[in-house]
Amino acid sequence: MSFISYLINGLSLGSVYAIIALGYTMVYGIAKMLNFAHGDVIMIGAYTALIAMTQAGMPPIIGVLIAVCVCTLLGIVIERIAYKPLRNASSSLAVLITAIGVSYLLQNIALLIFGANAQTFQSVIKWKGISLAGGKLNISGETIVTIVVCLIIMAALITFVQKTKPGQAMRAVSEDKGAAQLMGINVNGTIALTFAIGSALAAIAGVLLCSAYPSLTPYTGAMPGIKAFVAAVFGGIGSIPGAFIGGLLLGVIEIFGKAYISSQMADAIVFAVLIIVLLVKPTGLLGKKIQEKV
């Protein structure tokens, strides 16, 4: 019975990773950059929701919506000011370092406003959850809601990317920016939209993460950010289903590692599995194989 409970917890944590990883992978697919500040957008989202709920006394659902709006705006502003000028820079490392700068910036802004002390996040989910097998298997409300939200987001995102006009534009831009522009696609707008969606997802992930693990500091986003980045690479960076599978697998491996091997070595196990997967399949589980030409 504990196996099933670990599995469900793993899937729940994995769902959070998957939602964050979607943001990483979409941005990578379209802008070919590793957005290191993504993890800190999660933290900003969680703080916004916390402030809206405790200081302004709003109901959780409004708090989450405000967090989503703030992060969406933040994502667009960051892209516009820090990343867009560097889009055609001679080295792709330039934008990577700028993203690191933005990450420091967000952390330190949060540090100035909210202080370094951990704040207790109230769960946005009031439901107690369900109890199965005569009370032997308890699944919390957060766990169920997280998994369901992740599935909904996943389905919505795939439909959006495959069926709608902006989604098609996104795929076109990620395939070939120049050609997409010639076809009359607004490349800048599409990239901004991608950042907006990624950041909105980060806000949701932040709220879900802090509902399950209620301690919030300015550095809360850093480690989940890195793990989600690993998940995105794990599944094949640039691939939306890959981010989903990578996230879930990573969450399950982490929880199982903690439960059955060693709680201190869980991170090492996660990274070791990543290395093994990449050595066997160098572009991740669902990544495209790129043929190199001379």
Added chain:
Amino acid sequence: MLKKMTKNTKSNLITYGIVIVAFVVMQTLISAGSISSLLEGLMVPICIYVILAVSLNLVVGILGELSLGHAGFMCVGAFSSAFFSKCMRDVITVDIVRFLLALLIGIVTAAVFGILIGIPVLRLKGDYLAIVTLAFGEIIKNLVNVLYIGKDANGFHFSTKDVMALNMEADGTVIVNGPQGITGTPKDATFLIGFILILITLFIVLNLINSRDGRAIMSIRDNRIAAESVGINVTKYKLMAFTISAALAGAAGVLYAHNLSTLTANTNNFGYNQSIMILVFVVLGGIGNIRGSIIAAVVLTLLPELLRGLDDYRMLIYAIVLIVMMLFNWAPKVIEWRERHLRFGRRKKEAVE
């Protein structure tokens, strides 16, 4: 005499010159006592970061691969050498001999790790390579945190659980104590040693770049397939650059370990934060530009300390400075604007031609 030198030699001599002059100036100021003790305490860390930045530039700038696990090699060098120094503290009493042996051990261990990690990692490309180096760095940090080593009359005891699991005799001493790390490492690192290590690092890296091997490495960076087709052994040269870089990072780690009395491994000193910090030095100083790496490492290490008066705002300003500098250095539009309005000597010449 100067005219006979190639452009490279001249440029290298200038780099050595800058380092030597900086050292002499700082040393004079320190002996004159006109520097705050805070700044004086920063001298060894600056040497450490210069070595790290130069060695990472070998991988990022010369080999052209993004490594995010450089701090991992530093960690290996630091812990292996601190372990040695602590064990030998009472056996070898001459500080400098013990430190040199520790240095050798740190460098060799880091180089071995460089080879072991390099063989699988260098098969990958681009961002995948970056994430795997990051993963290795985190694994090293994580493993060091669960490592317990003790010593008693029966020899060494190892464990990955806790001190009790070491099963030592009553006279045993704990050397590596898991997350508490190693305490009581002799403080052997000095500014002079750091300075000499910088010179050695520069000598190795600059000579490598201007050698046949270095040109082979750079040809792989510029076009791997073309390099392969003219008979360059890609794996060998990649591994060579990676291992040398790891060994030099190990040397920086040795310096780090012997500058502190307590050595622990956390996210800020041996985790990805540190690796990224070193990468910031390299990119800001100019990818592939060794002199730039040195200057960036010195300036960015001093910057947070110089901003200390601003207290809570210093890291915020640091972040803003970083973003603005990146935009100023790399954004195509800014470069164009700079060329038009700020007339640098070199650019003017091009215009005349």
